[in-house]
Structure formats: C-alpha cells, structure tokens
Amino acid sequence: MLPDTTEVLIIGAGPTGLALSIALHQAGVDHVLVDRLAEGLNTSRAGVIHAQTLETLKPLGVTGRLVELGLKLDNFAIRDRDRTLVNLNFAGLPTTYPYVLMIPQNLTEKVLAERIAALGGSVHRGIEAKMIMQDQEGARVTLFQNGREKTISARYVVGGDGMHSVVREAAGIGFDGEAYDGSFVLADVRLDWPLGPTEVSLLFSPAGLVVVAPLPDGSYRIVATMDEAPERPGIADIQALLDNRGPSASQARVLDLTWSTRFRVHHRIAKSYRQGSLFVMGDAAHVHSPAGGQGMNTGLIDAAVLGELLGDVINGIRPESELDLYETLRRPAAKEVIELAGRLTGMALTRTPVRRFLRNIMLGFVNINPIAKRKISLKLSGLSRADMAKLPAPSQPGMRKPWAKSQFKLVA
Template structure:
C-alpha cells in the first residue's frame, strides 16, 4: 500500500530509479519508488554496461550477478566496410572490469529489482504521477492507482521518468537541444556474421552508421540510422542495412529477428539538475545519440551520486546545502557524454566525400598511437569521468543524526 508521506519519492522504476532505490535502502532512507507500468521492461533497449558504471555499482551488491548473466568483450572497432579504421582494446583499461559488459536492459532491470526485493523494498507499479507541486516545507505528488487519486507528501521528489518527464515539466527548467534529422532502428537478430562474436563494431558508410554488438544469448544488437525508418523494421530492412553498410568480403545473413524498434534521438541537456526539492536524473536530465552506449550508464551514476548525498544528508553526515554537489558533479559529466556521443554520430552521418576521407585518415593515424587509443577507451568506458562520480569529504563535522543508518556514507569507487 502506498504511504501518505515519505522522505524521497522516486518517479520512474527504470535502471536509474531502481539504482537510486538500492542506495537509499542501504543508507536507511525512507523512500517510495513508483512506476506507471505494470511490469519491468521486457525488451532489451540499452545493451552495454561500462567499466566506470560497474565500479560504481559494486557497493550496491549487483555487480556479481550482472557479471554472471553478461557477455564480456574486450574489442571495439570503428570500420569502413572491410577496413578497420580504429581498434580499441578494453582489456587494457586500468579497472577491475576491463571489458565491455554486454547485457540487455531487461536483464539489468531484473537484477536491480531482485536486489530491491532482497533489501525488503517494493516497486509500486501501475502508479502514475499526475501532478507535482512544492513549497518551503516539501513536495506533494498527485498519483493515480487503480483509478483512484492519492496525494503523497515527500521531503524530496526525484524525476527518473524519462525524456517526457513530468517532474522536469513541473520545474519549468529548460531542456536545451534538438532532435537529430535521422531516425534510429534497433533490433536484436540472429546473424551469420563474418566479424564474429568477440567485437563491438561501428561501421561508417555513406548511407549512415550501423553498430553490431554481440549479446549473451548468441544474438546481436543492431543499431542503425535511417532517414525514414519503418515503424517496425523487418528482417529485410535489417538485411538491407547490413548489406549497404557492413562488410562485403563475405555477405552477412540475417537469420532471425527477435525484437525491433524505431525511435528518434535528441541531444538535450537540462539547464539545472534541481529546482528546490525536485531533482532530475537519467533521461529526464540528458538525452543523446546511442553511439558509444553512454545513456543508461550516465543515468545509473547520476542515481548513485544523488543517493549517497541523500543518505549523507538524512543521516547527519552532510548539511542539506551540500545536495547542490549533485549538479556540480553530474552536469559536467553529462556535457562530456553529449559531446562524445554527438561527435561519434556527426562523424558517422557526414555525407561529404571529402569529410569522410579526412575522418578515415584521422582515425587511421590515431590507430597507430597506443596512448591516444587508451585515452579514447577511457572516455568510452567512463573512467576518464571518474572524478565526476566521487563525492568530496563533507564540508563540516557530522551533525546529530535523527535515526541510525543501515550502511551510512556509501563510498563510491573512482
């Protein structure tokens, strides 16, 4: 049963909202997690978890289970049809997780949900937030459950409710940016794939980009741009994409299609991560191209940083004013991610033959420099942004606690 009051109300039970819930459970912070959907995601969506995210997740008790379900890859390549322009070895990363962890988002959500249950938590599903208002004393959210309206009062409200976020609209904060001209196709397919199952491949071609990434069950994730993508791409559509953009020495064959989707991609960043008692994270705060697989990873780290701050404030470790550290740390991280994803996408979508020649030449030269290749891998893995996921020490001595914490002051890993 939904309570009338809580310390933190989280709207949205995707990976970001669930990660925040886990941190708050471990810190002993009373909170409520709601989602309008009846069940968790049943489709794969985001497919990669990067090294920095895995290190950040270690204190949450989920990394081992994710590892058991996932496929771990060390190789990432940018290719122009048959030619490898840039090959990166994630096995050389200075991390306890030197690889790309390939895991469909529905399995990531399943692991997070199991952890919440193990901590005694509940995800309140089929609960839709309809209105959010706040004053000096707190925030009040009108929700609908089983056709009935209910008012929940919270000290803080967190919007983990996606690009169309109700919480963000309630703040009035601008969501700066625009949409890409092209639409994107996502599909999970069975392939006769000449590159093989040990590499994530990003192909450049005059017709656009296509990414092919192996998944744990032997299938492949295909992500591609299309000027006018069909609503439900079929096998023939995926075959045409790979024929026109993938390797040519041996033809790829699409054997089966298990899931597909079409979506438009925006590149947007919110001007502020909070408005008094309302906070934003994940896609409610930043959206961008799927190039580089950064979206879910950035949102999860948002959640862990914000959750640690809430825990420290409510357990008397930090003054309330230090909640501003959330934006101080995480907005620069999102800016870097938008620049990275945008650069990769712009490079892939250029139609100019001169620009394509220069792009390929630059990448080929980079491929000769191990130091620069490692720097690129550090950016893609998130490890170069590790300081933006690490809280500084509290600005003053701890103040009196109002209640004991289960696991006070979770420590993030750089």
C-alpha cells in the first residue's frame, strides 16, 4: 500500500530508479519507488557496463554480482569491414575493473531489484504518475493504479521516467537537441561470427554502422543504423545487415533470433537537472546514440551521485543548497558523453568515398598513437569522467528537520 507522505518519490524503476532506491535505502531515507509497468523488462536492451560505472556501483553492493553474471571483454575494435582501424585494449586501465562488462539490461535490473529486496524495500508497479504540483513543502504527485487515484506528498520527486519524462515536463525543464535521421535496429542473435566472442566490434561501411558484441549466454548483441528499419527486424534483415557491413572475407551467419526491435534516437540534454524539489536523471536528463554504450552507464552514475546527495541533505550532513552539486557534476558529464556518442555516430554515417578514406587515414594514425588510444579508452570506460562522479566534502553541516506535510500552499 502506498503511503500518504514520503521524503523522496522516485518515478521510474528502470536501472536508474533502482540504483537510486538502493542508495536511499543505505542512507536510511524513507522513499517510494513506482513504475507504470506491471513488471520489469525481460529483454536485454542496454548490454554493457563500463569500468567507472562498476566503480561507482560498488558502494551500493551490486558490482560483485554483476561481474559474476557478466562477460568480461578486454578489446574494443573499430573496423571498416575487414580492415581494423583502431584496436583498443582495456586491460591496462587504472581500475579494479579493466574490461568492458557485457550483461543484458534485464539481468542488471534483476541484480538491482534483488539488492533492494535484501535491504527490505520493494518496487510499486502498475502505477502511473499523471500530475505533479510543487508547493512550499515539496510536491504533490497524483498517481493512478487500476483506475484509482492516489496522491502522495513528497519532499523531493525524482524522475527516472525516460525521454518523455512527466517529472521533467512538470518542472518546465527544456530538453534541447534533435532526432537523428533514420532509425536503429537492436537485436540479440545466435551467430557464427568470424571475429569470435572476444571483442566488441564497431564496424563502419558505406551502408552504415553495425555493432556486434558478445553476451554472457553465447549470443550476440546487434545494433545497426537503417534509413527505415522494419518494426520487428527478422533473421533475414539481420543477415542482410551483417552481409553488407560485417567482414566480407569470412561472412557471418545468423543462426537464430532471440528478439529484436527498432527505435529512433535523439541527442538531447535537459537545460537543468533540478527545479525546486523536482530532479531528473538518466534518459529523462540526457539521450543520445547508442554508439559507445554510454547511456545506461551515465544514468546509473547520475543515480548514485544524486542518492548520496539526497541522503546527506535529508540526514543533516549537508545543507540543502548543496543539492545543486548534482547538476554541477552530472550535466557536464552528459555533455561529454553526448559529444563522444555523436562523434562515433558521425564517423559511422560517413558515406562518400573521399570522406571515408580521410576518416580511415585519421583513425589509422590514432591506432599507432598509444597516447591517443589511451585517451579514447579512458573516455569509453568513463574513467576520464571519474571526478564528475565524486562529491566534494560538505561545505558545512546541514540541519535535519522532521518533515511532514501539514498544509498545501501552491507556488508558481
């Protein structure tokens, strides 16, 4: 049963909402986590967790289990069909987790949900947020479940509710950017793959981009651009993508299709991450191309940072004014990620022979430059943005006040 009041209401129980809930549980903060879906996703969606994300999630008590379930890969290669342009190796990175961890999103969510359960918490599902009104004490949120309306009063409301965020809309926060042309294909397949299960491969070709990445169960994740993808790409569609964009000397063969979908991609960032008592994180704050596998990772770190901040403020360790540190740290990180994903996508979508030739020459020089390769590896792993995941020491102690809603005074 939903309470009438709570310190923090989290809207959206994807990876970011689950991670934030864990952080608040560990800080002893009363909160409620709701999601409109009756159950979590059972498809793999995001499939990679990078080193900095694993470092950040370690205090939440989930990294060990994620590593147990995932597939560790040292190598990330950028290719133009049969030609290797850049070959990156993560084994020497300055981290406890010097690899790319391939793990389907549904398993990541399962690990996070199990951690919440171990801490005595739960996810309230089948509940949709319809209206959010700020007042002097926080916010009132109108929720609907099975046709019934319920209002919860919360000191803070956090939107982990995706690109079409109700929280961001209620806060009046702009979402700057635009959509990419065309569409993307996402699929998990069984595959005879000539490059083998030891690297994440980003392949360029005149026809467009395809990413092939091994998953822990022996299948492969396929991500590809298409001018107009079918709603549910079939085996023949995936085979055609690999025939036209994968290695040509020894071609891939699709054996089976587990699931597939198409989606359109935007590159957008919220103008601010907070408005009063309302916050946004994850896809509600930033969206971009899947190239580089950065989306879920950036959102998970958003949640960890925001969870620590909210816990400190509510527990009197920091003054409320330091909640602005969330945007100060995390918005620049998202801008860097959007730029990185955009560059990779832009290079992949280069079609003319002259531009492809120049791109390949440039990447060839990168491949023989160890300094440049290390810089790219640090960016992909997130380690170059480690300072954007660390809170400074509190400027001064805050003051914990018992919080209860006694009256509702709406403010403009």
